[in-house]
Amino acid sequence: MHGSRKVVNITRLRQACRTCTLMELCLPMGLTSDDIQALESIVHVKGPLDRGAHLYREGDAFQAIYAVRHGALKTYSIDADGREHVLGFHLPGELLGLDAIYPRYNRCSSVALASSSVCVLPFSQLAELAQKVAGLQATILRLMSKDLSMSANLATDHTAEERLAGFLLSLAQRTGAGTELQLAMPRRDIASYLRLATETVSRLLARFQQEGLLEVHRKQVRLLDLDGLRELGGSFEMMDRRRQRTGFV
Amino acid sequence: MHGSRKVVNITRLRQACRTCTLMELCLPMGLTSDDIQALESIVHVKGPLDRGAHLYREGDAFQAIYAVRHGALKTYSIDADGREHVLGFHLPGELLGLDAIYPRYNRCSSVALASSSVCVLPFSQLAELAQKVAGLQATILRLMSKDLSMSANLATDHTAEERLAGFLLSLAQRTGAGTELQLAMPRRDIASYLRLATETVSRLLARFQQEGLLEVHRKQVRLLDLDGLRELGGSFEMMDRRRQRTGFV
DNA sequence: CGAGTACTTGACCCAGATCAAGCCATGTGG
DNA sequence: CCACATGGCTTGATCTGGGTCAAGTACTCG
Numbered sequence: 001m002h003g004s005r006k007v008v009n010i011t012r013l014r015q016a017c018r019t020c021t022l023m024e025l026c027l028p029m030g031l032t033s034d035d036i037q038a039l040e041s042i043v044h045v046k047g048p049l050d051r052g053a054h055l056y057r058e059g060d061a062f063q064a065i066y067a068v069r070h071g072a073l074k075t076y077s078i079d080a081d082g083r084e085h086v087l088g089f090h091l092p093g094e095l096l097g098l099d100a101i102y103p104r105y106n107r108c109s110s111v112a113l114a115s116s117s118v119c120v121l122p123f124s125q126l127a128e129l130a131q132k133v134a135g136l137q138a139t140i141l142r143l144m145s146k147d148l149s150m151s152a153n154l155a156t157d158h159t160a161e162e163r164l165a166g167f168l169l170s171l172a173q174r175t176g177a178g179t180e181l182q183l184a185m186p187r188r189d190i191a192s193y194l195r196l197a198t199e200t201v202s203r204l205l206a207r208f209q210q211e212g213l214l215e216v217h218r219k220q221v222r223l224l225d226l227d228g229l230r231e232l233g234g235s236f237e238m239m240d241r242r243r244q245r246t247g248f249v
Numbered sequence: 250m251h252g253s254r255k256v257v258n259i260t261r262l263r264q265a266c267r268t269c270t271l272m273e274l275c276l277p278m279g280l281t282s283d284d285i286q287a288l289e290s291i292v293h294v295k296g297p298l299d300r301g302a303h304l305y306r307e308g309d310a311f312q313a314i315y316a317v318r319h320g321a322l323k324t325y326s327i328d329a330d331g332r333e334h335v336l337g338f339h340l341p342g343e344l345l346g347l348d349a350i351y352p353r354y355n356r357c358s359s360v361a362l363a364s365s366s367v368c369v370l371p372f373s374q375l376a377e378l379a380q381k382v383a384g385l386q387a388t389i390l391r392l393m394s395k396d397l398s399m400s401a402n403l404a405t406d407h408t409a410e411e412r413l414a415g416f417l418l419s420l421a422q423r424t425g426a427g428t429e430l431q432l433a434m435p436r437r438d439i440a441s442y443l444r445l446a447t448e449t450v451s452r453l454l455a456r457f458q459q460e461g462l463l464e465v466h467r468k469q470v471r472l473l474d475l476d477g478l479r480e481l482g483g484s485f486e487m488m489d490r491r492r493q494r495t496g497f498v
Numbered sequence: 499c500g501a502g503t504a505c506t507t508g509a510c511c512c513a514g515a516t517c518a519a520g521c522c523a524t525g526t527g528g
Numbered sequence: 529c530c531a532c533a534t535g536g537c538t539t540g541a542t543c544t545g546g547g548t549c550a551a552g553t554a555c556t557c558g
Contacts, residue, residue, distance in 0.1 A: 085405040101394035144393045145350035151400040156334040157444040195406035
């Protein structure tokens with residue numbers, strides 16, 4: 001290792017990088033600028049992906065994990081009866097493809113919900129780099145652990161009301177756009193993700209609105225009563241109130 | 250690095266280690282014997298834990314992850330209404346505590362379902378060692394990825410029948426005891442894990458027996474018609490037909 | 499052998515699914 | 529610029545898988 005060992009502040013670096021193609025959004029925090037350069041050398045941008053374009057498909061050999069730069073993607077799988085199950089939504093700053101490490105091929109497909117771009121992180125090179133850079137290894141482990149908690153949380157038993165309220169709060173947190181949400185996904189996908197019928201999502205949104213918890217018009221949602229929603233979605237809400245991006249963004 | 254670089258075969262090593270206290274069960278595969286010694290130096294055994302004894306509790310500071318040596322444990326959390334949700338069962342050779350890496354404290358509790366012992370893997374030392382030993386880093390990443398897939402799978406939408414059939418198949422696979430299962434957990438825990446009522450589990454087991462799919466008497470289950478069960482539990486069944494232990498065991 | 503706990507079985511009920519119209523935004527071709 | 533098609537969304541009516549409640553039954557462990 002040579003050169004600067006100064007640890008880079010994430011927001012400052014993002015500002016400084018406004019001009020560079022690769023790292024404008026995809027940068028790990030807590031790394032030295034040397035390390036970041038090394039990371040930059042293995043990463044490349046893919047996109048823009050049009051709405052409906054696939055990033056990868058079920059069965060593809062596992063090559064890379066991805067960090068969303070902008071837009072939104074969903075991951076889904078098709079079961080034996082041909083029905084789609086939405087497994088997750090991926091917003092700017094979030095990783096996807098981690099579940100393919102173990103089986104070495106993708107167990108689900110990933111498609112853009114809106115025009116999107118991603119950072120491609122070739123896994124073998126990433127793992128090699130993480131071997132040298134302790135902060136990078138730590139970041140990857142923490143992000144995988146986070147996904148693990150979120151997934152376990154979703155797997156637990158809650159009412160439709162709790163799941164939807166929790167989902168909206170989680171979205172608000174993850175987009176960081178305050179109480180003004182622009183849903184990237186159709187009702188059908190929200191329903192599938194939450195294990196509900198489309199109609200139930202629709203009805204619950206109508207009811208939440210009637211109860212003054214939020215205002216909804218198509219994909220526009222304004223959360224009016226966060227505490228009220230928390231009371232409903234309480235245990236379903238995500239763990240970190242304070243904002244915490246992946247570090248790859 | 251000095252000394253032997255020979256990669257150790259897991260079964261041979263387990264045989265060879267019958268006598269040593271620490272590594273009898275907890276050994277990572279694909280490592281050199283040097284690396285294994287390094288790992289051994291940071292690991293220690295905890296147990297036996299009596300049935301009902303806690304390994305850790307919700308809120309405990311995150312210190313270590315654990316590999317089950319023998320017995321069985323469950324992880325669970327208590328929701329806002331005081332109800333227990335079983336998050337997972339952990340059999341010999343499996344890891345637990347991975348979900349605590351991100352928040353740095355345990356988000357769930359872990360309790361022994363039967364007399365059990367575990368390997369304690371202090372996380373900071375483990376991470377440090379994984380920094381030096383590529384095979385160890387790779388193993389950890391793969392195991393976390395595996396948990397991610399399993400959890401995502403459980404989170405999807407299936408009937409009670411599908412979930413129970415899948416669960417039984419998954420248990421049979423994980424215990425590696427063929428078609429003869431000895432359930433370590435009470436019905437109530439199976440039900441909670443699968444998001445069902447205890448009565449539903451009981452009724453379904455009765456029905457499966459009636460249909461000739463299995464024989465059940467209390468905690469003894471003998472799977473009679475694996476293909477029939479697979480047909481029911483199909484997409485819910487775990488990914489790896491062929492046996493694949495953690496590598497820590 | 500008695501008390502407690504786990505399990506089973508039956509009767510009933512309800513949250514949310516399914517079925518069935520209609521509605522509303524966007525795009526498309528005339 | 530307007531019909532009108534298309535697909536997403538809403539709303540109502542009805543149905544049902546699995547939950548809940550209520551007894552029993554059978555292990556298990558002092």
